[in-house]
Amino acid sequence: MLKQSARPLADILVIDDTPENLALLSQMLTEKGYKVRSVTKGSSGIRGAQAVPPDLILLDVKMPQMDGYEVCHQLKADQRTKDIPVIFISALGDVFDKIKAFQAGGVDYITKPFQVEEVLARLNTHLTIGKLQQQLQKQNLQLQQEIAQRAAAEETFAKAFRSCPNPIAMATVAEGFFLEVNTSFLQMSGYSREEIIGRSITEINLESASAIYNQVVQKSLQNGFVRNQEFQFLTKSGTVKTILLSVEIIELAGKQCTLSIMNDITERKRLENEFISLVSHELRTPMTSMMGALDLLSSGKLGTLTEQGQQVLSIATNNTERLIRLVNDILDLERMKSGKITMQPTYCDLSLLLTQARETMQTMADRADVQLELESCSVEVFVDPDRILQTLTNLLSNAIKFSDANSKIWLRTKVLNNFCQIEVQDQGRGIPADKLQTIFERFQQVDASDSRKKGGTGLGLTICRHIIEHHGGKIWVESNFGQGSTFYLTLPLSEQKILCL
Incomplete structure (x- = not known):
């Protein structure tokens, strides 16, 4: 070989x-x-x-x-x-x-x-x-190819940037100075390019909008991007436009910059407000009349119904009540988002709110044969008591609906640094892992049939999230499917004495 x-x-x-x-x-x-x-x-x-x-x-x-x-x-x-x-x-x-x-x-x-x-x-x-x-020579050729590819990519980006129908702006992270804007941005804002470049967003916008923008930038620095943050933009003519703001952190010449893409939803918000007004006047009034008529029928003043008639009447009453709840929740949520419902915070004892929430839900718990346990601290918080009570009763209502007979639900308060944490823990069926991140979104439920079986609208947790976020707090859930769930919410503390009971 x-x-x-x-x-x-x-x-x-x-x-x-x-x-x-x-x-x-x-x-x-x-x-x-x-x-x-x-x-x-x-x-x-x-x-x-x-x-x-x-x-x-x-x-x-x-x-x-x-x-x-x-x-x-x-x-x-x-x-x-x-x-x-x-x-x-x-x-x-x-x-x-x-x-x-x-x-x-x-x-x-x-x-x-x-x-x-x-x-x-x-x-x-x-x-x-x-x-x-x-x-x-090979490296030079490769470098030339990379330069050509980068130049082509930059030219493609520049063309897309200039011709994009959405307003786009690039600004420095540190100072917030505008580096470049596209034609759509200039048309939306009413400014010329010379009036924008080199200025900061705080110079040309509302103070409240600038604060929101700074929060968006901070979230972008943590996550790399933020998507569809509602934002109020003040144009040169003084008109306030509602936009959805998406921000991504990019690097230009070694500097951290923001790439902001905007979607003007001013007209859509106007139509939403008109819809809310329409629902308020054209739906709630006839539904209230329907509910009154059904109550009158069930009272027997118009005659006695057969057993089958009573069953049909009960179904009609339950569905009408559910429809009223759904309309009220939609109106509540849209008003919160549009700022038409303002919070009226006052100093109050959180333990009294928790006690009131338990007393409000006690009848429902007794019917379901579920025991409510309260472990609270006397903590003074600066909140809207009606909205916090609405949140607590909503969480307790959900916990009761999904708990078995002879089980317990705990309502707890803990003090952690400069905020207090409220927990609502149940022994119910729990929430699957793939639902934990979406459960607070509109019409998101663990089971699609829950709205029919449990009488829910799929908006309660969304409303709770808006209420807590308006108070500067956070809300989330932890759960093991089949072993129960714990909903957590935090509220900032006022500088007062804390006494655990």
């Missing part, structure tokens, strides 16, 4: 009209691991180099028909061979001969009689230089 030969160190082409020199160089280089091709004529050497370009050429100066200088000139004039390093070998040691060799395009000059070590050393040097040059 033949042993596979090692890969040669390099391909060397030797051009010399003296056979003895060719034989010596071929033997010497072959023994050192180089692949050697030998020719005795300059024209043959040129054709060989063009057909299969070598890594380096050893070229004799004095040759018949075509000397080494002419051979080198032709090699350097050809695109295929111009980058091949050429080392001249000659008995001519005059400085003029060497200069002529370098002018022809040679990279080095060895005088005969040559030393083997010298030839090998210079050969290795120029092969190394050649490889480094090839690597450099």
Whole structure:
């Protein structure tokens, strides 16, 4: 079995009209691991180099028909061979001969009689230089391609930026100075580009809007982006527009910047407000009349119904009550979002609110055979008591609905640093992990049939979230499916004495 030969160190082409020199160089280089091709004529050497370009050429100066200088000139004039390093070998040691060799395009000059070590050393040097040059050319080509790709990407981004129908602005994170805005932004704001660039958002906007913008930037720094934050923008003419603001943190010239994309929803908000007004006047009034008529029927003053009639009446009453709750929740939520329902905070004892919430829900708990446990602290908070009571009763109502008979629900208060934490813990069926992040969104329920079976609207937790966030707090849930859930909410503390009961 033949042993596979090692890969040669390099391909060397030797051009010399003296056979003895060719034989010596071929033997010497072959023994050192180089692949050697030998020719005795300059024209043959040129054709060989063009057909299969070598890594380096050893070229004799004095040759018949075509000397080494002419051979080198032709090699350097050809695109295929111009980058091949050429080392001249000659008995001519005059400085003029060497200069002529370098002018022809040679990279080095060895005088005969040559030393083997010298030839090998210079050969290795120029092969190394050649490889480094090839690597450099490859890197330069790659860099040029990357630059071209980046330039193309920047041009694409610039075109999209300029032509995007949504207002877009770029600003520095540290100072909030506008760096660039698109045409849509200028049209929405009413400002010219010269009036915007270099100014900060606090200079041209409402104080409250600037505070919201700063909060959005801080959230973006934590998460990398923020999506669809409602925001009030003051135009040059003094008109306030409602926009949805999405912010992403980007880097420009080593600086952290914000890329803000806006969606003007002013008209949509106007239509929403009209819808709320329509629902308020055109739906609630007839539903209230329907409820009164059903109550009158159930009282028996209009005659006695059969057992089947009573069942139909009960179904109608339950569905009407559910529809009224749904309409009221929709109106409540939309008014909160639009700012039409303002909080009326006052200093109050949180333990009294928790006690009132338990007493309010006690009848419902008794019907469900569920025990309510209260563990509270006397903590003074600056809140809207009606809205906090609405939140607590909503959470307790949900806990009761999804708890089995003979189970317990705990309503607790804890003081943590500068805020208090309220917990509503049940032993119910729990919430699947994939629902924990969406349970506070509109019409999101663990089971789609819950709204029918439990009488819920799917908006209660959304309303709770808005109430707590308006108070500067947070609300979330932790749950193990099948083992119960715990809803947590936090409220800032007023600087008063705290007494745990």
